[in-house]
Amino acid sequence: MDDTLSVLARADGARLKSFAETLIPDLGEIEVLQSRSGLVMLPMRDTAKGVAFHLGEVLMSEAHIRKGDVQGYGMRRGHDLEASMAMALVDLAMATDVRRADCKAFCDAQAEALQKADDDVLRRVEATRVNMETF
Amino acid sequence: MAYVATRGGERAIEQSERLFREEMGGFDRDRVEEVRKSLPYLIDRVMGEASLYDEDLAALALAQTGGELYEAVLLLRAWRTTQPRLQVAAPIEQDTLFTHRRISAAFKDIPGGQVLGPTLDYAHRILATDVLQGASYAPDPVEPADTPSPAYQPSVSAWQADNDLLDPPAEDPTKGNDIPDLTREPLLFPSKRAHTLQSLARAETGGVLALGYAAMRGYGQAHPTVNELRLAEAEIAVTHPDGRQFSAGRVKVSQAEVVDKKGEKLGIGYAATFGWNEVKCIAAATLDLNSPGAEKGSATEEEFFLYHTEGVESSGFCIHFKLPHYVTFQSSLDAMRDAKAKKAGQSKSSDMEPAE
Helix, strand or coil, X not given: CCXXXXXXXXXXXXXXXXXXXXXXXXXXXXXEEEEEEEEEXXXXXXXXXXXXXXXXXXXXEEEEXXXXXXXXXXXXXCCCHHHHHHHHHHHHHHHCCCCHHHHHHHHHHHHHHXXXXXXXXXXXXXXXXXXXXXX | CCCCCCCCHHHHHHHHHHHHHHHHCCCCHHHHHHHHHHCHHHHHHHHHHHCEECHHHHHHHHHHHCCCHHHHHHHHHHHHCCCCEEEECCCECHHHCEEXXXXXXXXXXXXXXXXXXXCXXXXXXXXXXXXXXXXXXXXCCCCCCCCCCCCCCCCHHHHHHHCCCCCCXXXXXXXXXXXXXXXXXXXXXXXXXHHHHHHHHCCCHHHHHHHHHHHXXXXXXXXXXXXXXXXXXXXXXXXXXXXXXXXEEEEEEEEEEEEEEECCEEEEEEEEXXXXXXXXXXXXXXHHHHCCCCCCCCCCCHHHHHHHCCHHHHHHHHHHCCCCCHHHHHHHHHHHHHHHHHHHHHHHHHHCCCCC
């Protein structure tokens, strides 16, 4: 899995939009191929027989943009076309070496925030660990 | 073929909908937000049965229908048909689930241990009536551990397969649009396993519980032991146009494995659904465990439980009976009167002497 894209897909929406907006002047002219919401079907693996089956569909927002031959893409959960477009802008900026250091710093900061949020959840889950003994 | 036309119905229909909506009043974004935040387990149940994951849409459907669950699920199922399908994600694998709750009733020392996670299993069931007297209820905060719980764990059945207690599952390379999909093809019997599990994932919770409970009480062939129950978040692994795979976010899922002794190895049943709904998963996995060799027409026979736990179809069929059936019912009455008249005629003729 691509870590940078995975972080952008879960990054804080407001911060992502603010940061992506600053990239627009540097990116110059871009072509928007797609900006829409729709459904992604999510399959799951059955542990009894190993079969893949569909769990259901998830509402997602998608943005697909292009600058020359280089593509930028964003897909995030829920209906937020601005956020998916912001993700695509950051992806395109990194692919075209536009303010790469700033983009990396943004992604690193978001990755750290997501990791901290996950750790907080898991420390709370750990508080519910049970150790059983048979008497 | 005949029909009855009803005059003046249009106004009555409009007023009846107004009367229904009058009780709950108007609703806005704030009410939808309040429903979403305060009723997460109801939201999960609706998303699972609708087979559509989005908390905002589920909350909207509940606000719009005043909590009439069958109507809310129907709204969501109808809405999803208007949306394009962007992609089919990669299948969720067990060892990639971000785990919040993982317990086993079969083994106390499962690899990775047991974490209770969020549950009311051990809570006192006392109604907080003080709240109605003006008190506010604020739960005590969780006291986090110093170290995080391991996020990722393999399934308990994988560990059992390693120890020769279970046959390991076969490799299934099917992916993307090749995975059988009930939303695009009919359910036929004997059902494909992918159809069975998809159907159970979107089944109505109460229906699954009723039939699963029947199996648990003895109207089935196998008694379930919960091998593993897990509440988790799953990554939505999608593909960038340039071929890179990434997680486009997480959704809550629940899954259950149940086992029973079957010869020299364990038999296993499995079910999963969107959202955190463990009763549905345990009951559905019990039906899966019981279905091989089930008697035709029994609660644990695949055709029986898949058809009868499909909430939109079953509730729709149930409520259609309240619609006017005047012509068919009149026909039944005519048949009854005819039979009665014939019986009376026969009785009269049998009272007569043979010579008459």
